[in-house]
Amino acid sequence: MDRQGGAPASPPHPGPIEREQKPPALWLPRLYLRLLGAQVRSQLVYRTAFALDALAAALVTGAEFAAFALVLPRFDSLGGWTLGEVALLYGLAELAFVLMDLVFGGFDAPNLSAHVRTGSFSTFLLRPVPLPVQIFGSDFALRRLTRVVLAAGIVAYGVSRVSVTWDAGDVLLLAGSVLGMIAFFGGLFVVGGTLTFWTVESVEAMNVLTYGGRTLISYPLNIYPAWLRRTFTYLIPAAFLSYFPVLHVLGRPLPDGLPSWAALLSPVVGPLILAAAFAFWRVGVRRYHGTGS
Amino acid sequence: MNAALLRRAGGSHLRPYLSAARLSFRRQFAYPAATFWGLTTNLFFGALRVAVLLALFGTRPQVAGYTPADAVTYTGLTQAFLSAFSLFGWYELMRTVHRGEVATELLRPHSFLGFWLAQDAGRAAAQFGLRGVTILALYGVFFGLKLPPGVEGWTLTLISAVLAWVCGFAFRFLVNCAAFWSPDAVGIGRFAWALMGLACGFLMPLAFFPGWFRTLLAWTPFPSMMNSTVEVWLGHAKGGEALGVLGVQAVWAAALLGLAQLVLARGLRRLEVAGG
Numbered sequence: 001m002d003r004q005g006g007a008p009a010s011p012p013h014p015g016p017i018e019r020e021q022k023p024p025a026l027w028l029p030r031l032y033l034r035l036l037g038a039q040v041r042s043q044l045v046y047r048t049a050f051a052l053d054a055l056a057a058a059l060v061t062g063a064e065f066a067a068f069a070l071v072l073p074r075f076d077s078l079g080g081w082t083l084g085e086v087a088l089l090y091g092l093a094e095l096a097f098v099l100m101d102l103v104f105g106g107f108d109a110p111n112l113s114a115h116v117r118t119g120s121f122s123t124f125l126l127r128p129v130p131l132p133v134q135i136f137g138s139d140f141a142l143r144r145l146t147r148v149v150l151a152a153g154i155v156a157y158g159v160s161r162v163s164v165t166w167d168a169g170d171v172l173l174l175a176g177s178v179l180g181m182i183a184f185f186g187g188l189f190v191v192g193g194t195l196t197f198w199t200v201e202s203v204e205a206m207n208v209l210t211y212g213g214r215t216l217i218s219y220p221l222n223i224y225p226a227w228l229r230r231t232f233t234y235l236i237p238a239a240f241l242s243y244f245p246v247l248h249v250l251g252r253p254l255p256d257g258l259p260s261w262a263a264l265l266s267p268v269v270g271p272l273i274l275a276a277a278f279a280f281w282r283v284g285v286r287r288y289h290g291t292g293s
Numbered sequence: 294m295n296a297a298l299l300r301r302a303g304g305s306h307l308r309p310y311l312s313a314a315r316l317s318f319r320r321q322f323a324y325p326a327a328t329f330w331g332l333t334t335n336l337f338f339g340a341l342r343v344a345v346l347l348a349l350f351g352t353r354p355q356v357a358g359y360t361p362a363d364a365v366t367y368t369g370l371t372q373a374f375l376s377a378f379s380l381f382g383w384y385e386l387m388r389t390v391h392r393g394e395v396a397t398e399l400l401r402p403h404s405f406l407g408f409w410l411a412q413d414a415g416r417a418a419a420q421f422g423l424r425g426v427t428i429l430a431l432y433g434v435f436f437g438l439k440l441p442p443g444v445e446g447w448t449l450t451l452i453s454a455v456l457a458w459v460c461g462f463a464f465r466f467l468v469n470c471a472a473f474w475s476p477d478a479v480g481i482g483r484f485a486w487a488l489m490g491l492a493c494g495f496l497m498p499l500a501f502f503p504g505w506f507r508t509l510l511a512w513t514p515f516p517s518m519m520n521s522t523v524e525v526w527l528g529h530a531k532g533g534e535a536l537g538v539l540g541v542q543a544v545w546a547a548a549l550l551g552l553a554q555l556v557l558a559r560g561l562r563r564l565e566v567a568g569g
Contacts, residue, residue: 046477053480059487067496071349074356074501079348143480204330212337219341223348228340 035137058146084161091154096181105139113196180266187277194284317415369432377421386469456542463549473560494520
């Protein structure tokens with residue numbers, strides 16, 4: 001595409017300029033899908049290795065949950081929560097996190113810092129394609145699909161084992177919970193990625209919030225010390241994402257006398273964090289110097 | 294040969310291994326920031342694991358021979374061994390095979406396996422000194438930590454920890470040998486680490502698992518890679534029983550090292566190094 005066509009001095013020519021200013025509808029989504037397609041094809045070159053990798057991805061999650069499920073019968077319950085109830089929390093958190101990883105993987109600090117260090121990030125800036133689309137399309141790990149399936153299975157197990165008469169509202173609430181979590185953890189990935197503009201080294205501190213946060217909300221928050229639960233409710237609003245919605249579905253009151261509508265806030269809290277994260281991202285991109293490589 | 298001569302011959306024979314271990318030890322101190330954040334992450338995850346285990350116990354004084362204090366000590370120990378035993382993956386050998394750097398190492402006039410063992414010994418010792426001891430001290434301050442019973446307990450624990458590291462190293466070495474056969478052995482690695490995490494007792498103490506599962510694991514080397522050391526530390530296995538545990542660990546260590554040597558010889562025979 002000729003970018004100089006729109007020089008301000010020349011009067012507008014309806015033909016070519018119009019075409020440049022208004023790219024065909026769905027241009028960006030189509031481009032994004034093409035980027036994903038290219039990665040999927042490359043990942044399928046070594047079939048056996050891919051199959052093992054995909055199996056291993058599921059086994060990491062599977063082993064953690066299996067260890068918990070194997071041990072629980074000796075103890076009856078986890079802070080008053082049955083295996084089915086914990087499965088619901090655990091499965092929702094895992095499902096949202098792995099979906100987020102598929103979408104936002106390019107922003108994860110190790111990936112982005114590699115681009116910054118090697119200078120390929122500067123190449124992204126030269127291309128006539130919006131920067132976020134390129135980052136979104138830069139790390140799509142197909143092997144994680146097995147984890148999506150496993151997580152969905154754990155949620156299904158949880159749904160079948162809890163004594164809830166499901167209605168459309170409950171289903172919507174949990175769907176909103178997953179969307180909120182995807183936006184929330186996506187926002188954390190964007191913040192972690194942005195920090196690499198300043199530090200170059202990958203930002204290990206963010207792992208406490210991302211991977212640590214995922215583990216934290218995989219279990220009922222009432223089992224943690226009060227200060228930890230309050231930190232992840234009022235300072236970092238992770239409790240709103242899945243703990244409150246699941247409490248609501250199970251018909252239990254929220255802690256600290258919070259009103260029951262607070263359980264509906266996941267689809268609000270998540271996108272707010274994501275919007276703030278992208279504001280920070282724009283500041284980071286403006287300040288970006290490159291490493292000279 | 295007199296004793297002095299023997300010592301000198303032995304000394305010069307061991308020198309490359311000792312310097313490999315020493316260099317690898319020193320390398321671990323190169324990134325203090327990474328060590329600090331690694332510690333923070335480790336402690337945070339440790340705190341979450343303590344909360345889950347204590348919530349499982351509830352008001353019970355004891356389950357499967359573990360008191361709540363035992364369970365807290367168990368998480369402290371496993372979190373402390375995490376980096377020393379390199380449980381979350383280790384792909385260094387694999388990388389040298391894929392990059393062809395392995396060819397340079399094969400030119401050296403000493404045992405390939407022994408050299409890697411020495412390097413990993415240095416790495417593990419530094420990681421335990423840097424992170425492990427710090428984590429145990431912080432656990433002692435924040436959560437409380439049970440210590441091995443007496444001098445005998447400390448001695449048995451120390452031997453058991455060294456044997457656990459040898460078993461774990463030999464297993465990691467074996468997994469990395471897959472690189473001789475597969476152009477992309479990383480998946481095999483990820484698979485193996487996940488299996489190891491569950492079966493060595495990192496995710497939950499093996500004593501809590503159902504009987505059939507523990508019987509199954511008893512036939513594998515995995516419990517020897519961590520769970521055995523925890524049981525000796527906690528004094529769950531003491532005296533003759535502890536010696537039995539150490540014996541099993543020693544047999545697995547020897548068997549795994551032997552297998553690693555065998556698989557390595559096979560792998561080297563089919564190694565092709567592309568240009569450089």
